[in-house]
Amino acid sequence: MSNTENILISLLPQHASNIFEGYKLVEFRRRTMHITAGTTAWIYVKLPVGAITGRVNISAIHTASPLTLWRRFGAVSGLSKSEFLDYFNGVIEGVALELVDPKILCNSLSLLSLRTIKTSFQPPQFFTRLEPSNLILREVKKRKLIK
Numbered sequence: 001m002s003n004t005e006n007i008l009i010s011l012l013p014q015h016a017s018n019i020f021e022g023y024k025l026v027e028f029r030r031r032t033m034h035i036t037a038g039t040t041a042w043i044y045v046k047l048p049v050g051a052i053t054g055r056v057n058i059s060a061i062h063t064a065s066p067l068t069l070w071r072r073f074g075a076v077s078g079l080s081k082s083e084f085l086d087y088f089n090g091v092i093e094g095v096a097l098e099l100v101d102p103k104i105l106c107n108s109l110s111l112l113s114l115r116t117i118k119t120s121f122q123p124p125q126f127f128t129r130l131e132p133s134n135l136i137l138r139e140v141k142k143r144k145l146i147k
Contacts, residue, residue, distance in 0.1 A: 004039065004057075005035060005038070005040070005129070006039070006040045006129070006130040006134075007035060007039055007040070007041050007042070007130060008041075008043075008124055008127065008128045008136070009041050009043060010044045010046055010123045010124050010125065010127075011027075011043055011044070011045060011046065013046065013049050015027075016045045018078035019056055019078075019099060019102050020053075020102050022102070023076075024078030024099070025073075025076040025098065026073040026096045026098055027097040028073075028084070028087065028094060028095065028097075029126075030087070030091050030094055030095075031126075032095050033061075033095065033126070033127055035061065037058060037059055037060050037061060038058070038059075040056075041055060041056050041097075041127075042055045042130065042140055043056065049108075050110060050111040050123075051109055051110045051111060053104060054103050054104040055103055055105075055140070055145070056101065057100050058097045058099060059098045059099070059100045060098040061095065062096040062098070063093055063095050064094070065092065065093060066085070066088035069096050070084055072096070073096050073098075102147075103145035104145065104146050105144070105145060106143060106144040106146055107143055107144075109139060109140060109143070114136060118135055118136055121136065
C-alpha cells in the first residue's frame with residue numbers, strides 16, 4: 001500500500017454501508033477524477049455519521065455514457081435505475097469506479113478528530129488527494145482495518 005495513491009471521498013451513509021456490506025461494487029461519478037486503478041479511496045461518511053469509517057481499493061475506472069454504465073454496472077451499483085438516472089441527468093459521459101477489498105476502520109476518525117489533526121479540514125465535495133505527508137492519511141493508516 002505504500003506506493004498506492006490515496007484519496008478521500010465523501011459518501012452518504014447508505015452508500016458507504018452498501019460498499020462495506022458488499023452490495024455496492026461500483027461508485028459512479030459525474031466527471032472524471034484523474035486517478036489510476038490501484039488507488040485507495042478512504043471513505044468519509046457524511047453527516048449524521050461525520051467520520052472516516054474505512055477504505056476501498058479502486059480496481060478499474062470506466063468512462064462511458066450513463067446508459068452504457070447502467071447496463072454494465074447497474075446490478076452492482078446499490079442504486080435503483082431512477083436514482084441512477086436522476087444522478088446522471090444532463091451528463092453525456094460518466095465514470096464508474098470498480099471497488100474491491102473494502103475494509104472498515106476499527107475506530108473511525110470523527111469530524112472532530114479530523115479537525116484536531118488538521119484545523120482546516122473540510123469533507124471533500126468531490127474528492128481530495130492524500131499525499132504521503134498528509135497527517136490524516138498517516139492517522140488512518142495507523143488504525144486497524146477489519147472486513
